[in-house]
Amino acid sequence: MDDALFARLRAGLLEGLPAEALLTDPQVTTSYATDMASFCAAGTPAAVVLPRTVEQVQHVLRTATALRVPVVPQGARTGLSGGANASDGCIVLSLVKMDRILEISAVDRIAVVEPGVVNAVLSREVARQGLYYPPDPSSWEQCTIGGNIGTASGGLCCVKYGVTAEYVLGLDVVLADGRLLRTGRRTAKGVAGYDLTRLFVGSEGSLGVVVRAVLALRPAPPRQLALAAEFPSVAAACEAVCAVMEAGLTPSLLELMDRTTVHAVNRLGKMGLPESTEALLLAAFDTPHAPEDLAAVGELCTAAGATAVVPAEDEAESELLLQARRMSFPALEALRPATMIDDVCVPRSRLGExxxxxxxxARAQNLLIGVCAHAGDGNTHPIVCFDPADEDETRRARESFGEIMALGLSLGGTITGEHGVGVLKKEWLARELGPVGMEMQRAVKQAFDPLGLLNPGKLF
Known part of the structure; x- marks a missing residue:
């Protein structure tokens, strides 16, 4: 960005923002350039804005449109696809200061929140009122609701409760030209017009900036009880997963960790998980009959070849098992200097394949690849561990990442179950959707953002 345009941009933004909301020091703004994804291109932002009100967001978008400056919306930047990465000369619009819970209604079973509310903060606040907000990504202690909406994120509980998209009832969205759009509803039912709310969920900030969300809540369930089952092979564990689902059981959690992941978690957290296992399956129920449900799962695991089935003795031990699963990503990341985290979802029936x-x-590429999975959903997270200082290993890591996505597509799956496309998987989106699908995607983008200013370079 040339000096004249930068001066006009700065002056224009300050007309509607307090001085402390605008950051232009390059040493500060560069720290907002990327999310947590590896090997995703990022540019240098011209400015970072941290608004606190809807009106301030509208002012930023109007100024950006007038000057034709791109805008990259951001949450906590815990994303894993480069979807929040800056582009050269952009305004980074960080929404973390818009962090108010505006309303919680036990009667309507909704929460109304700003986008910067942290997932865990909301979950704990509604729990104090006997309610439950189910979506719980692994980064729930840091990630924001706005970011969850942008990537349509999931979590450990998806097998029973579903993903973020199923809990977003309505949105307030600032469009690229600064207009405020209200979508959806706060009622239990409603089918008026096109479902624009679902359109924005998962759009990665490319269609508008979410400034308020109406979220569905559920009554708080009983505390869940869990079990761990050890298997001599990943295939046997996946057979057990299929058996559980075919039997009509509805666990609140059904997660898988392969041997590499189990070893990594033990190394990082001293969790004491069984290192002799090739695959560890975690199952949990939050029903009044959890012990009986777990016993049924245990029988199915044994029939599938489990060498040991160990129910947790109480809620505290169950929570420890869940903590071990949440530790999978950081544990695998600690094994090598860098990781590439894949997010391929396949039909449950193809999970073993x-x-x-x-x-x-992994064997063909001579790489360390650990896999943890939301097994009940068929959503796998192969994590490629490598040293970026080693050029050949880096090449093999990139190749394996693509091979894993190609494998998922060949099994009738998708390139991303919950992390989004961002920069990392742009070329693969076109392979999954095909030319007609991409044409329609671009047409939607053109309708909402004709100048192409919102999060440019992402998705396609």
Whole structure:
């Protein structure tokens, strides 16, 4: 950005912002350039804005449109696809200061929140009122609701409760030209017009900036009880997953960790998980009959070849198992200097093929690849661990990442179940959707953002 345009941008932004909301020191603004994804291109932002009101967001978008300056919306930057990465000369619009819980209604079973509210903060606040907000990404202690909406994120509880999209009833969105759009509803039912709310969920900030969300809540369930089952192979564990789902059981959690992940978690957290296992399956129920449900799962695991089935003795031990699963990402990241985290979801019936195929790719590429998975959803997270200082290993890591996505597509899956496309998977989106699908995607983008100013370079 040339000096004249920068001066006009700064002056224009300050007309509607307090001075402390605008950051232009390059040493500060560069710290907002990326999210947590590896190997995703990022530019240098011209400015970072931290608004506190809807009106301030509108002013930023009007100024950006007038000057034709791109805008990159951001939450806590815990994303894993480069979807929040800055582009050269952009305004980074960080929404973390808009962090108010505006309303919680036990009667309507809704919460109304600003986008900067942290997922765990909301979850704990509604729990104090006997309510439950189910979506719980692994980064729930840091990630924001706005970011969750942008990537349509999931979590450990998806097998029973579903993903973020199923809990977003309505949105207030600032469009690229600064107009405020209200979508959806706060009622239990409503089918008036096109479902624009669902359109914005998962759009990664490319269609508008979410400034308020109406979220559905549920009554708080009983505390969940869990079990751990050890298997001599990943295939046997996946057979157990299919058996559980086919039996009509509805666990609140059904998670898988392969041997590499189990070892990594033990190394990082001293969790005491069984290192002799090839795959560890965690199941939990939050029903009044949880012990009986767990016993049924235990029988199915044994029939599938489990070498040990160990129910947790109480809620505290159950929570420890969940903590071990949440530790999977940081534990694998600690094994090597860098990681590439894949997010491939396949039909549950093809889960065993997906994991066996991933292991074959790891062997062929001579790489360390650990897999943890929301097994009940078929959503796998192969994590490629490598040293970026080693050019050949880096090349093999990139190749394996693509091979894993190609494998997922060949099994009838998708390139991302919950992390989004961002920069990391742009070329793969076109392969999944095909030319007609991409044409329609671009048409939607053109309708909402004709100048292409919102989060440019993401998705396609």
């Amino acid at each position: 997906m994991l066996d195929g991933t292991a074959a790719i």
